[in-house]
Amino acid sequence: MGEAAWPSLPDCFFIRRGVILNLFKRLRRGNLGDNIFGFVVLLFGVSILVIMAGIVFQLWLQSAPSREKFGWSFLWSTAYDVQRQNYGAGVFIYGTLVTAFIALILAAPVGVGIAAYLVEIAPRRLNRVVGSMVELLAAVPSIVYGLWGFYALNPFLRDYIAPPLQAVLGWLPPFSGEFVGTSVFTASVVLAIMILPTVAAVSRDVLRAVPDAQREAMLALGATRWEMFSRAVLPYAKSGVLGAAILGLGRAAGETMAVTFIIGNNPQIFKSLFGQGATIASEIAAKWQEASGLTLPVLMELGLVLFAITIIINISARLLVMLLVRGPRGGLRA
């Protein structure tokens, strides 16, 4: 990777300042077409920020009754009492994080494995085929995953996967209990499939960013391809792969329709994965139509919480990926 490929921060700043200066020059010259073009494009650019700010503002405004009533304890309270109008986000945050984490645990090894295959082993032609298949996975609409999860995957997991799991690990709380209808387990598996393209695609980019000099160094020492990957490539790329995983986590946390179909929308702190639960997104999707009185502001505040969670997850993931792809590591420093 040439160093010139990445402009340093002052450079970026300088270029951007240059663009703006040019814009002003043109304004003064009075070139109408360019003025209009510049203005319209600027509007489009700014509109993203306006929309983001608008969403947060609306959620904040409309959740006011809920925020005033429950205060900060809304975040950790696990209350869910319709009669007494007492609500907390705890149950839903729990459901969101647990399903997202399980999805990640299932998807991360497979996703990194796909990336490793694409970068290290696949011949060029196959590379493109498998690569676009993975990207197609991401193009399947969420609702289709929901239907498939409900009618195909759930019965399969219930009849063929859950019994052997319970036979071996049934003494552990997460694998105890009965698999009745839909379940947290099925929801997590569907989520895992849904985030697989994200994890695989980002991991692939990250593994590609590892300099070939690192691979050659390990190969020349008499390493097999596996040793090369596990001892030189993966350690070099680990922060980026972690970033890929966290991006997947972010996607899983925000996923709505498929989960709403499958998880059962039962607001409880589930102990068994075969039981039912609810995530923030599934709760909002399931309840908004019948919301009245305090429930609407509660849903709005839940939305605000979800927004914050996914933003935090995404920013930290992107920072990790950026650190790797831009960082001047390996090779010559002088």
Add this chain to the structure above:
Amino acid sequence: MSYLHEISEPVVEVQDLNMYYGAFKALDSVGMKIAKNRITALIGPSGCGKSTFIRGLNRMHETVPGARIEGKVLLDGEDVYAENVDPVRVRRKVGMVFQKPNPFPTMSIYDNVIAGIKLGRRHKKSELDEIVERTLNQAALWGEVKNKLKDSGMSLSGGQQQRLCIARTLAVEPEVILMDEPASALDPISTQKIEDAIQDLKKSYTVVIVTHNMQQASRVSDYTGFFFIEEMGAPGQLWEFGETERIFSNPKRKETEDYVTGRFG
């Protein structure tokens, strides 16, 4: 052209070697013998196939997609391209130091040195300590790093990193060490240190070094091979080979003379 007659007991014997990148022929029927416990320098203008040639000796050439090879490379009389030969085994016997230092950035200096031997059988801690000290000494780096073996390999200067890479290669105890312009990215003082290290290496190793630096070739090597391309796009050839002294004082071919006297290159 082949120069197989000059060396009687070669470690490596290359016979009629053709190397390709896809449809492009990079090297044309090279024959060469590489003498045991001697330093062989390969010189020639850029793009004439010197680096490609040494990558053919330890089967690194085939890691490039589309790369292909014809001919024989005998290591101790055994063809490294024979069907039953594992390239991994070849690379353990024929080590390589690259043009740009490439230590493993996530490993300490100590772990960098033992990265290669950790791939093989298990070693005792005391054994490893001994190997690290010995190879870092051979690479003329021990004195500079003995008090910070646990620091990252990236904390070293470019020249020190390259010597670390030499130590890492030595630790595997190969028979032959290939060096692809090991000092071209370094300052003169670092270059000097690396040249000194290479001189010492020939007591126990056979070294093949690619260099653009004519003084370096004449200073360190016993034998010199001059690679040349007749025109752009043509494959590289081994134009002349012989004892370094003769190549530099009394070359047989005009192009060799022009090159070593600096008339082109």
